Amino acid sequence: MCGIAGIFHADPERRVDPETLVAMAAIQYHRGPDGFGYRVQQDRGVGFSHARLSIIDLDENRGRQPFVMPDNSIMTAVNGELYDYKRIRADLTLRGVQFRTKSDSEMVMHLYRRVGLEDAIPHFRGEFAISLYDREHDRLVLIRDRFGVKPLYFTEANGAFVFGSELKVLFAHPDVPRRFSDTGLFHQLMQTIVPGTTAFEGVHQVKPGHMVIVERAHGKLKVRQEKYWDMDFPLAAERPEHDDTDEEYWIEGVREHLMEAVQLRLEADVPVACYLSGGIDSCITLGLAAASQQSPVKAFTIGFDDVAYDETAIAREMAESVGADQDIMTLQADHLYDNLVETLWHTERSIYNTLGVAKLLMSRHVNEAGYKVVVTGEGSDELFAGYPAFRRDMFLHGLDTLPPAERASWEQLLAESNKLFSGAMLAENELDDPALTRLVGFTPSCLQPWLAAADHVPGLLAPGRRAALAGYAPGAAIAGALDAEMLEGRHPLDKAQYVWIKTMLEGQILTWGGDRVDMANSMEARPPFLDHHLAEFAAQLPPSMRIKGRTEKYVLREAMKGLLPRVLYEREKFAFMAPPAHTDPKKWAAMKALADQYLSTEAIEAAGLLDPEGVARLFELHEAEDTPVATQVQLDAVINHMISVQVLHEHFVAADIPRMARRKAEALGWRP
Template sequence: MCGIAGYWNSDGASPDVMTLAGMVAIQRHRGPDGYGWHVDHERGLGMAHTRLAIIDLDERSRQPLLSANGEIAVTVNGELYDFQKIRADLYARGDRFRTKSDSEILLHLYPRYGIEGTLSYLRGEFAFALFDRRSDTLFLARDRFGIKPLYYYADQDRLIFSSEMKGIFAHPDVPRSFSEEGLFHQLMQTQVPGTTPYTGIRQVPPGRFLAVRRKRNGGFHIEQHTYWDADFPLAGEWRFTDEKDAIERVRASLLDAIQARLVADVPVGCYLSGGIDSCSILGLAAACRQDPVKAFTIGFDDAGYDESPIAKRMAASTGADQDIMMLRGEDLYTSFVDTHWHTERTIYNTLGVAKFLMSRHVRDEGYRVVLTGEGSDELFAGYPGFRRDYFLRSDQASGSHHERRLQSSNALFRGAMLSENEIDNSALNALCGFTPSSLQPWLAAGSDVPALLHPTIRASLRGYDPGGAIAETLSADRIRGRHPLDIAQYVWIKTMLEGQILTWGGDRVDMAHSMEARPAFLDHNLAAVAFQIAPDLRIREGREKHVLREAMKGLLPEELYNREKFAFMAPPAHRNEEKSRAFSDLAADFLSDEAIEEAGLLDRQGVRELERRRRHPSGDQAELVRIDALLNHALGVQILRRNLLSSDLPAKAKRLALQKEQTPAAS
């Protein structure tokens, strides 16, 4: 795993090397093991790379990499699994390699198969930039689920790309401000796919690539292409309807995904909570290894949210070497500001801070790689909202019974994972046939957002429909004619998985401390199986992830095999006096009347009213959870504005680049 950055001047002017160096130096946390840059002076293109050595620790693997004839340049962030097989096949065809790096296969696949053919070969989590001098084309590509980030900014003069937005902000000509719509979505939690909170900065969406070419009169022509999407079949056309067949395919595919991700030239550990997902990963990883697996667990001082007791029993059953990091409520606001420097977006729950602290602990323990359980809920219908949509939208006679059961058993997560009231959005209803339950809590929070916005911004966004903005980005061809459960899972994959779980809950807090997380469930070969499993094998008799439970039955402790999905979240501030006080200490700085007025983003009276509602709630647990989330977002907006959007960021990046240990080497 690494960090990449670069920019292309539309007039062909040679990029400034110090600016290029600063763009990766500001991301040095992503890769402290080496720095490199390449400038094509004739074409006006520069690429840079900061490296975390996981595969092939040799210095010769320093990036950017150039083809033997110098016509192709590539810089890569991520891991490409099965690269050994691809190398062997290409070697048999006459290709010769200069390094042992997995990234070098791109220089050999692309001339043979083109960009789409190359992407079809790749397995893993990755984002890369590839420049073809012959066609004067820059390709920006991202993995199928969006595990690895890739952002870009384009105007008439230049196109800039980076693994993190701070790398783009390190360029002095990029505006550093919230967009109005981006600010709205930061306060309500759910981003519009493909967008960011900031003016002019976009994401390369998961499963897509950009083909960028210069226009004759300045600027760039940018084409976006889809090479992969979550492919749920039409209702009734599922391939796996036999339970035994589905169980065997899931077990074999998951084992294969884990084996691929255990390959590294450094030690590999596992994250372990008390859920089926991480326990399955640990159990299969332990079966593949001859030595004990290092298992890292987060524990909370709130028994309602602490899963460490179950995790202990799972670790003991596999002979794992368990390491438990216990966190107090106030610990989660101590690092709230530092976490936002890395997430570059607001977070509704301090789980992101907990994972930030855990990645630091993992690094300090000498580990750079862990396997994680993210993606299981998306593939096997684990979240309570999926069950809600399955029972209420599938003509299930017992729908109302299961709805009551869901609301009761998920009381802690109402207001976040479940909305306490039905929320309808006309645009989503028109597209999906219903408003997916996974979006309803955030649409409910969206009704509180206008009161938090500065009056000028509020007036500009009057009538704005956040649900409609999300619906416009979703593929109708992948939704219409599908089963309600498939629709619910698809919408979550395109919104919450990429925009939340894999960003502030994944890459950004993991790589904050040069720690690589490998989510084995998000292997696209396993996903291809999961998408074809009939809904009644994913949810059976009200129980989620039925087929996965059965596939892992002999591996899981009995209590875990029978346990209902428990969302892994940190305790909200309202549940803990010390944590609430820690929040208030931060708010006294970032949400003071003076700070709010100076930033010009929020409405002072709106923030004060929200604080009053938390002190004197008129509703139930769900309202308090939603208020906590809104206050976290408001605090996060102010933190991001002060620290990330600071006008001295380009100067800070150059200072880092000038430090001797940060100076990159030319390729």
């Protein structure tokens, strides 16, 4: 688990500056504090650098990246973990390949050379961002894991293709411009971004399950992005009519695939701990980890001082049931805003809830306790339909034949459950977006609260940006980035899950709720539920095995029934979130203090992003006595977004990132 960076010039005779490469590694020191490396091929105008977090093969010199073939034909820099690598290494060794390290990452270039790009990728199992330069074909290849657990960004600037694990890595290159795009700003203020985009002009993400191939032709760069994997649900017409009758087949399949995924993610040359909340997903992960090793598992839990959001009691019961060594860190609501500015330096995008801050503080706590690796529960709700939005879509669009009595039961359930998240995870009122409805057949419930929040955005924008975005339809932009072929002919529940995976999972849960705040403190999080072997099996599950009657994640509960305490087995989904600001006077005061600093008229006018009058009107609406609670929850999110974009401007536009990166390299003693 590390940070990668690189430069690929359109002109192969143009020199790559080693100091810039080292600075690009240094600015992401938090991702890899255990050492750095860089390689250049000056006769080809290409160079890579790498900041290393040593987890497998701890030898500082032997595991140093980038890796280069002895004949210079292939160069690689890899971030992440590739599981099942021992079997692949053994097979390649039997075929005459000589490895120089014990690292899982070294196998990438050997496998690529032996079988080629397309045949190598299916063997890459895990969470990864891979960069590879093929000298023979004079091409650069970037590959991102199937769900986007690991980040990977790229841009073109002044005849150079620049890439890295974080936006600040690209901005450390002196030729890369740093400015908000109009549409990027719009989506930062409404939370849901267009897949593949960022807040900044000309800066893109490698999409999950995609590779970017860069070649040179006549002094210019040719860049194309190709999909190699997707969450491919079967066509509704192809599902067997009675494929939900053999429950034991599905239960046993989930059990087998998940056990293997967890056991693979316990492989490391350092101790592996667990994140543990009160939800069944992290409890399952802990339970399987505890069953797979003899020594007690270390379990880290976040507690909140708001009883409506605190899950420590249930987490403690699970830890005791498997003999785990539990460490509980309780956070004060108002303390979260004290760390928001630092958190945004790492998330590099706006956040609607201070959960990201809580996760950053937890990863720091884990790091200080001496751990570099944890296994987590992310991805379970995506595979097994655990979120309230899925239940709503299942009821509204996937249960047309329900008898009246059962339909009434569902309506009562939807009205009663998850009231805590109305305005955030669920829209206050049903919303229909024409473009998404045309594409999906309905507007997925997961996007509705953020599309509702988008109604506030035009009034918040600076006049020039508002004019440039006149008539802009954010739902149409999101719909345009989704693959229509993967939605056509699928069951409504499959469609809802697919849209969530492409938007909320990659753009939020795995970003500001995952990698970015974990790696801020050099801590690697491994999500076994996002193992693609398990995911491919889960895609085949009948809808009724995911949501059965009033029970969400039915097949997972049954598969893990013997592992879970009864209170967890029977518990409804409770999304892990930090308390909204308006729920606590101290937290509201802390948020207002930040707003006074970053949303003052002077600060707003200096950044040129927002309209001070629009900002003032939104606060007035939030504080009006007749504003419904659900609307306040939504406006809490918008206020967080407004503060966020102002902080992001300070971090990445106003600051001199190239100079900052070079100073960081000097302070670390990292030199070419």
